Amino acid sequence: MTDDAQPERPPAADGTGRPRSTAVVVGGGLAGITAALTLADAGMRVTLLEGRPRLGGLAFSFQRGNLTVDNGQHVYLRCCTAYRWFLDRVDGAALAPLQDRLDVPVLDAGGRPGRRLGRLRRDALPVPLHLGRSLATYTHLSLAERAKVGRAALALRALDLADPALDERDFGGWLAEHGQSARAVEALWDLVGVATLNAVAGDASLGLAAMVFKTGLLSDPGAADIGWAHVPLGALHDRLARKALDSAGVRTELRTRVTSISPQQNGNWTVQVPGESLDADAVVLAVPQREAHDLLPEGALDHPERLLEIGTAPILNVHVVYDRKVLRRPFFAALGSPVQWVFDRTEASGLSEGQYLALSQSAARDEIDAPVSVLRERYLPELERLLPHARGAHVRDFFVTRERTATFAPTPGVGRLRPGARTKAPGLYLAGAWTATGWPATMESAVRSGVSAADAALGALGRPRDHLFAYEEAA
Numbered sequence: 001m002t003d004d005a006q007p008e009r010p011p012a013a014d015g016t017g018r019p020r021s022t023a024v025v026v027g028g029g030l031a032g033i034t035a036a037l038t039l040a041d042a043g044m045r046v047t048l049l050e051g052r053p054r055l056g057g058l059a060f061s062f063q064r065g066n067l068t069v070d071n072g073q074h075v076y077l078r079c080c081t082a083y084r085w086f087l088d089r090v091d092g093a094a095l096a097p098l099q100d101r102l103d104v105p106v107l108d109a110g111g112r113p114g115r116r117l118g119r120l121r122r123d124a125l126p127v128p129l130h131l132g133r134s135l136a137t138y139t140h141l142s143l144a145e146r147a148k149v150g151r152a153a154l155a156l157r158a159l160d161l162a163d164p165a166l167d168e169r170d171f172g173g174w175l176a177e178h179g180q181s182a183r184a185v186e187a188l189w190d191l192v193g194v195a196t197l198n199a200v201a202g203d204a205s206l207g208l209a210a211m212v213f214k215t216g217l218l219s220d221p222g223a224a225d226i227g228w229a230h231v232p233l234g235a236l237h238d239r240l241a242r243k244a245l246d247s248a249g250v251r252t253e254l255r256t257r258v259t260s261i262s263p264q265q266n267g268n269w270t271v272q273v274p275g276e277s278l279d280a281d282a283v284v285l286a287v288p289q290r291e292a293h294d295l296l297p298e299g300a301l302d303h304p305e306r307l308l309e310i311g312t313a314p315i316l317n318v319h320v321v322y323d324r325k326v327l328r329r330p331f332f333a334a335l336g337s338p339v340q341w342v343f344d345r346t347e348a349s350g351l352s353e354g355q356y357l358a359l360s361q362s363a364a365r366d367e368i369d370a371p372v373s374v375l376r377e378r379y380l381p382e383l384e385r386l387l388p389h390a391r392g393a394h395v396r397d398f399f400v401t402r403e404r405t406a407t408f409a410p411t412p413g414v415g416r417l418r419p420g421a422r423t424k425a426p427g428l429y430l431a432g433a434w435t436a437t438g439w440p441a442t443m444e445s446a447v448r449s450g451v452s453a454a455d456a457a458l459g460a461l462g463r464p465r466d467h468l469f470a471y472e473e474a475a
Contacts, residue, residue, distance in 0.1 A: 077226060
């Protein structure tokens with residue numbers, strides 16, 4: 001166990017005189033933090049166990065010299081109501097603001113002069129008119145392609161997300177059936193879909209893709225407004241989260257690996273860590289699916305092998321530090337280039353001179369293991385194609401971060417593999433972006449899963465649940 005000072009323990013009984021229920025949450029990513037906070041807010045005594053030396057899961061920061069670096073660029077949308085609740089809960093909302101109105105600059109590296117820049121933005125009009133002017137003037141598509149995109153969007157809006165047959169089809173095939181050209185897929189559907197699903201349209205479940213586009217672009221005019229952290233992710237998901245956990249009375253143990261979880265005859269659970277056994281009324285497993293599979297006791301799921309069938313998808317992040325400012329926008333998306341999305345992380349990283357750009361490269365299976373030298377030769381010339389001011393600028397640093405299992409793969413059929421929060425073992429619950437939240441593997445999905453696991457545990461224990469964040473299901 002760590003030597004970190006722990007907050008004063010809450011009393012052993014609640015306000016009614018009943019013994020306080022206890023819970024152990026395994027995993028300190030967003031799902032685990034959310035579950036622990038939600039259980040503690042209901043008056044339970046909670047222990048949170050995390051094997052890493054920090055909280056935050058795969059949305060974290062580290063030091064590289066004087067730079068504070070996020071392992072990858074993470075964004076959220078206004079429709080991500082659970083993650084927005086999380087930010088409020090840890091007092092971090094002001095540090096990760098939303099755009100006033102959706103506005104995405106899209107640069108085409110091969111575009112003609114005067115037509116290289118297009119924009120995806122919304123107006124203050126009802127759905128679907130809020131995107132009408134943007135689509136009508138989107139220079140990266142022909143007039144005929146824009147008209148067909150509009151018709152496909154209306155067809156997508158009519159799909160029933162509750163229909164399980166959608167999960168068995170691929171999004172790319174559906175787009176082809178609805179007249180979408182390869183250019184339309186590249187310049188619009190994959191521009192959004194790859195970043196949110198971590199898969200190109202042909203590899204993505206129609207059900208998950210429909211959920212993304214219906215919720216983000218076709219539900220509410222402001223649903224797709226983009227937010228991102230203006231500070232290192234560690235400030236939100238580690239420092240502020242740890243402060244919130246401490247204030248809630250959660251015992252947080254870092255560098256602590258769980259070796260086994262086993263039921264007791266009295267209906268409680270024993271969680272074994274090196275040097276200690278923890279007893280609990282409820283256990284939440286908020287770890288990746290393969291780790292959850294290894295820790296699940298026999299009989300907890302009817303088909304535990306399905307967890308191993310949930311594939312994973314990588315994300316590559318390319319980091320470039322220039323000696324001068326080469327990008328005057330906070331971010332942009334790219335076409336006609338291997339570059340996908342580029343963000344200015346200069347201020348957030350603490351850099352005082354020059355500019356630090358982070359390139360987020362999703363669905364990066366072909367590049368995830370490429371040597372840094374190869375990636376440097378590939379991406380620096382592409383940035384010069386896209387950003388004239390990068391030509392002649394000196395590159396002070398170039399490095400990459402790789403998340404080989406960044407998300408679950410949103411392939412057709414994955415929906416039947418994702419388990420819900422409840423298991424067949426009373427008192428044992430699952431959380432994680434890979435569980436059956438209805439969302440792809442996003443920060444939103446992780447937080448929703450933590451709420452769902454806590455809700456199930458509190459319901460079974462007869463604990464108060466009126467404080468729970470009530471999110472709306474995707475429609």
